[in-house]
Amino acid sequence: MNRRGFLKRTAAASAALAAPAVPVDAQSASQRTAASTTPIMSAVAENANPPDADGLTADRTGSDFMVDVLKSLGLDYICANPGSSFRGLHESVINYGSNSQPELITCCHEESSVAMGHGYAKVEGKPIGVFAHGTVGLQHAAMAIYNAWCDRVPVYIMLGNQLDATMRRPGAEWAHSVQDAAAMVRDYTKWDDTPMSLPHFAESAVRAYKIALTPPMAPVVLVVNSEMQEHALAGDAKIAIPKLAVPSAPQGDSGAVAEAARLLVAAEHPVIVADRFARTPAAMKHLVELAETLQAAVIDQGGRMNFPTRHPLNQSQARAIADADVILGLELSDFWGVVNSYRDQLNRTTRSVTRPGTKLISITSGDLYVKSNYQDFQRYAEVDLAIAADAEATLPPLIEAVKRQMTGDRKRVFESRGAKLAEAGSAAFDRSRLEASYAWDASPVSTARLSAEMWAQIKNEDWALVNGTGGGWARRLWNFDKPYQWIGGSGGAGVGYGAPAAVGAALAHKKHGRLAVNIQNDGDLMYAPGVLWTAAHHRIPLLSVMHNNRAYHQELMHVQKMCNRHSRGVDRGRIGSELVDPPIDYAKVAQGLGVYAEGPITDPKDLGPAIARAVAIVKRGEPALVDVVCQPR
Amino acid sequence: MRYLLILAAAVLLQTSATPAGDADNGKTLFVKVGCYQCHNYEGHGGAAGARIAPNPPPFRGFVSYVRSPKGDMPPYREKTLSEQDLADIYAYLRSRPRPPAAVPLLTSDPVPVRNPAAASSADVSGKPLIDNERVTVWDVTAADPNGPRVEGDSVWVSVSRPGEVVVKSKGARADIAALGGRAIAIDLKNASKPPLENKSGYPNAFPRPGVRKVLENERIIVWDYSWTPNQPTPMHFHDKDVVVVYLADGALKSTTPDGQSTTNEFSVGTTRFNLRDRVHTEVLAKGSGRAVITELK
Numbered sequence: 001m002n003r004r005g006f007l008k009r010t011a012a013a014s015a016a017l018a019a020p021a022v023p024v025d026a027q028s029a030s031q032r033t034a035a036s037t038t039p040i041m042s043a044v045a046e047n048a049n050p051p052d053a054d055g056l057t058a059d060r061t062g063s064d065f066m067v068d069v070l071k072s073l074g075l076d077y078i079c080a081n082p083g084s085s086f087r088g089l090h091e092s093v094i095n096y097g098s099n100s101q102p103e104l105i106t107c108c109h110e111e112s113s114v115a116m117g118h119g120y121a122k123v124e125g126k127p128i129g130v131f132a133h134g135t136v137g138l139q140h141a142a143m144a145i146y147n148a149w150c151d152r153v154p155v156y157i158m159l160g161n162q163l164d165a166t167m168r169r170p171g172a173e174w175a176h177s178v179q180d181a182a183a184m185v186r187d188y189t190k191w192d193d194t195p196m197s198l199p200h201f202a203e204s205a206v207r208a209y210k211i212a213l214t215p216p217m218a219p220v221v222l223v224v225n226s227e228m229q230e231h232a233l234a235g236d237a238k239i240a241i242p243k244l245a246v247p248s249a250p251q252g253d254s255g256a257v258a259e260a261a262r263l264l265v266a267a268e269h270p271v272i273v274a275d276r277f278a279r280t281p282a283a284m285k286h287l288v289e290l291a292e293t294l295q296a297a298v299i300d301q302g303g304r305m306n307f308p309t310r311h312p313l314n315q316s317q318a319r320a321i322a323d324a325d326v327i328l329g330l331e332l333s334d335f336w337g338v339v340n341s342y343r344d345q346l347n348r349t350t351r352s353v354t355r356p357g358t359k360l361i362s363i364t365s366g367d368l369y370v371k372s373n374y375q376d377f378q379r380y381a382e383v384d385l386a387i388a389a390d391a392e393a394t395l396p397p398l399i400e401a402v403k404r405q406m407t408g409d410r411k412r413v414f415e416s417r418g419a420k421l422a423e424a425g426s427a428a429f430d431r432s433r434l435e436a437s438y439a440w441d442a443s444p445v446s447t448a449r450l451s452a453e454m455w456a457q458i459k460n461e462d463w464a465l466v467n468g469t470g471g472g473w474a475r476r477l478w479n480f481d482k483p484y485q486w487i488g489g490s491g492g493a494g495v496g497y498g499a500p501a502a503v504g505a506a507l508a509h510k511k512h513g514r515l516a517v518n519i520q521n522d523g524d525l526m527y528a529p530g531v532l533w534t535a536a537h538h539r540i541p542l543l544s545v546m547h548n549n550r551a552y553h554q555e556l557m558h559v560q561k562m563c564n565r566h567s568r569g570v571d572r573g574r575i576g577s578e579l580v581d582p583p584i585d586y587a588k589v590a591q592g593l594g595v596y597a598e599g600p601i602t603d604p605k606d607l608g609p610a611i612a613r614a615v616a617i618v619k620r621g622e623p624a625l626v627d628v629v630c631q632p633r
Numbered sequence: 634m635r636y637l638l639i640l641a642a643a644v645l646l647q648t649s650a651t652p653a654g655d656a657d658n659g660k661t662l663f664v665k666v667g668c669y670q671c672h673n674y675e676g677h678g679g680a681a682g683a684r685i686a687p688n689p690p691p692f693r694g695f696v697s698y699v700r701s702p703k704g705d706m707p708p709y710r711e712k713t714l715s716e717q718d719l720a721d722i723y724a725y726l727r728s729r730p731r732p733p734a735a736v737p738l739l740t741s742d743p744v745p746v747r748n749p750a751a752a753s754s755a756d757v758s759g760k761p762l763i764d765n766e767r768v769t770v771w772d773v774t775a776a777d778p779n780g781p782r783v784e785g786d787s788v789w790v791s792v793s794r795p796g797e798v799v800v801k802s803k804g805a806r807a808d809i810a811a812l813g814g815r816a817i818a819i820d821l822k823n824a825s826k827p828p829l830e831n832k833s834g835y836p837n838a839f840p841r842p843g844v845r846k847v848l849e850n851e852r853i854i855v856w857d858y859s860w861t862p863n864q865p866t867p868m869h870f871h872d873k874d875v876v877v878v879y880l881a882d883g884a885l886k887s888t889t890p891d892g893q894s895t896t897n898e899f900s901v902g903t904t905r906f907n908l909r910d911r912v913h914t915e916v917l918a919k920g921s922g923r924a925v926i927t928e929l930k
Binding site for chain 1 (some may be wrong): 669682738
């Protein structure tokens with residue numbers, strides 16, 4: 001059916017509902033009277049022939065076609081907390097679509113739905129869908145959408161909404177309807193549309209997918225009219241689904257790439273800094289090749305799994321920036337912050353941490369797209385060469401350009417540099433292991449001990465860390481060498497991301513048979529702990545080990561800073577930020593949600609065996625949680 | 634946000650002795666005034682604050698920094714933390730236990746490869762250098778007591794002590810420390826191939842003038858050979874697949890009978906698998922050249 005046909009059918013349906021042509025008030029009054037006096041089933045009705053079913057049921061609806069479109073996009077899952085505004089879509093997914101590709105994942109909060117999509121997309125490299133009310137569901141989802149936006153991650157969101165006021169059911173449906181549903185998240189989504197027909201839906205659905213996956217990637221929103229979902233569709237109606245072609249990621253201009261190569265080859269101390277660099281599994285290989293070709297230091301900021309943690313050129317724990325004469329930034333969310341330090345005292349001050357004359361080269365798709373209202377773009381960085389392009393796509397030509405410009409003399413310099421970096425990297429690793437041994441037997445358990453005990457239990461498995469770093473210790477002590485072993489953080493630093501993103505990432509790892517591991521902060525889990533039930537219900541294997549410091553600790557430190565600044569009671573800084581009295585028993589919380597759980601563990605000697613038992617549960621295909629009372633940081 | 638407490642700078646300011654302090658009261662204060670928030674309960678530091686126990690800097694420098702921090706640390710005035718309070722906290726920090734002498738959980742993992750030449754050839758991630766139908770080859774250091782998982786008979790070519798080779802059977806590991814700390818482990822798979830019949834008109838690659846046969850058994854022959862500058866090897870035929878472990882830094886130019894040449898660079902520890910059925914001569918093009926060559930029967 002084309003758009004005209006759909007509108008014609010809609011108009012006809014509206015006319016039929018309006019007939020007979022009597023005053024609306026009178027009709028309504030008579031209907032109300034009849035409704036209040038007629039029994040549910042009268043004797044006349046019981047003895048009459050069955051009414052004609054036409055008009056009451058339909059073999060095929062608009063939402064069936066929508067599911068056809070979603071299947072064409074290859075969406076594996078739909079995460080949703082159920083809502084009447086998308087009941088048509090809901091039913092079509094589970095019945096018409098056989099609840100397979102996409103499969104409906106039952107969520108207990110829309111923030112969990114979106115954050116699951118956030119974690120999933122970073123593992124699989126493609127989005128899953130989210131259904132939500134255009135009003136109350138989206139309001140719940142907004143925080144998670146903002147995180148995904150800041151993290152440049154695609155999430156495919158469909159909002160139910162009843163646009164036609166004359167079609168709304170009295171009561172809640174009015175409270176759940178809105179003129180412009182996507183307006184409240186438009187500042188932090190990449191594109192949205194409100195299709196007015198099924199052909200329009202098909203085009204917009206494919207367009208939304210394409211836009212979401214074009215770097216810089218971001219969430220997209222489709223507002224799906226409830227009436228259009230539920231409208232009957234003629235059995236022979238044929239509506240085309242447009243062909244999807246996801247654009248190739250933009251490569252840097254060849255002249256600029258050659259100039260970047262010239263600067264890098266000529267540099268005495270080049271440093272490569274990577275943040276949200278790795279989009280695909282090939283990215284790490286490219287970065288290793290570039291670093292080894294140049295024998296250059298690499299600092300992995302951890303926005304993605306960019307560089308092996310134990311590679312000799314990994315200088316993330318060393319101080320390479322101060323010596324750098326050329327810095328190559330790959331998809332940095334904050335280049336200014338790489339080359340400047342900031343002092344958060346009463347008088348806020350900054351200073352450069354680089355040598356005078358250090359050349360800065362930026363490759364980021366962030367230069368191709370930015371919005372105004374929300375300020376996640378950070379301070380303006382004064383770079384010398386800005387290449388507006390996708391960094392991963394630009395690395396192969398950059399590597400070739402570097403190789404073309406290398407001479408024998410430079411290569412010998414590189415080898416000498418590599419030797420020094422390897423020594424520095426090894427020394428930093430040794431320092432990390434020494435530092436980790438302090439407070440080894442302390443209770444509460446040190447975050448280094450927590451990380452080391454976890455590593456001992458998982459290192460011989462095909463593991464992937466999906467959330468948390470245990471105060472940074474996992475990144476310092478574990479051997480990350482596979483592209484899927486880390487996915488970065490929340491993006492927007494919106495607390496509540498961790499637990500649902502971990503479950504979403506674990507869902508993605510499930511089909512690969514990997515052991516998904518989550519270092520779960522306590523404050524984060526309390527935002528929407530219901531996602532543990534989702535993991536249990538859908539048999540999503542995930543090992544969660546709690547970094548339970550019984551506080552919103554980042555904020556506690558901020559309040560402490562204010563206490564000190566004003567010198568009027570530094571001993572009350574904990575009020576309002578601690579999660580004590582009573583302490584939360586996360587094992588019981590998890591058990592109540594159907595998850596195997598142990599804890600709280602306070603003696604570090606108990607930790608290894610508890611994690612081993614939990615790993616056994618997870619390897620059986622279920623989630624498990626170990627609550628560990630930890631040192632603060 | 635990171636509260637970087639760079640107390641070392643304050644060490645120079647130390648001028649007087651440390652006053653007596655009450656460690657128990659210091660422990661209470663350490664929590665009460667919020668020190669633990671960044672430095673953790675044991676003063677061992679973490680993502681937000683430096684380690685300040687069990688060996689804090691000299692007391693005067695300590696006090697100076699707490700009163701007027703150079704970084705992000707919030708300042709503590711006399712009004713909120715007296716000199717005696719700081720002495721008590723100082724006593725608490727000094728009372729904290731030193732770390733255990735050895736922590737197996739922390740020391741059992743391999744350290745990153747220190748040899749930069751190996752950085753581009755050896756895989757530091759625990760994956761083999763070479764894995765094909767005939768061999769799996771690993772770069773192993775003494776700091777990696779748990780790996781690799783050698784499954785069959787194996788040849789262990791020392792990188793640290795050129796010329797030393799050990800043969801092990803059925804999954805047994807060599808003592809890497811005894812081999813000098815670094816070795817290339819060649820795990821032999823059960824894919825025996827009889828030598829190719831030599832119809833090339835040239836002699837076989839081995840033996841050749843100047844080569845030393847290290848050992849031979851039913852599965853392998855191991856040779857130790859050094860190339861001499863400007864002295865090409867005789868043109869020769871490889872009738873067996875070989876694993877070559879280089880023990881020097883240099884480059885070899887290989888020339889086939891029809892005059893085609895290629896130059897391959899190598900450094901200490903570079904390891905290559907070369908298929909049989911090749912005829913060529915080799916000459917050292919750069920640096921020095923020595924290798925242990927394992928012929929696979």
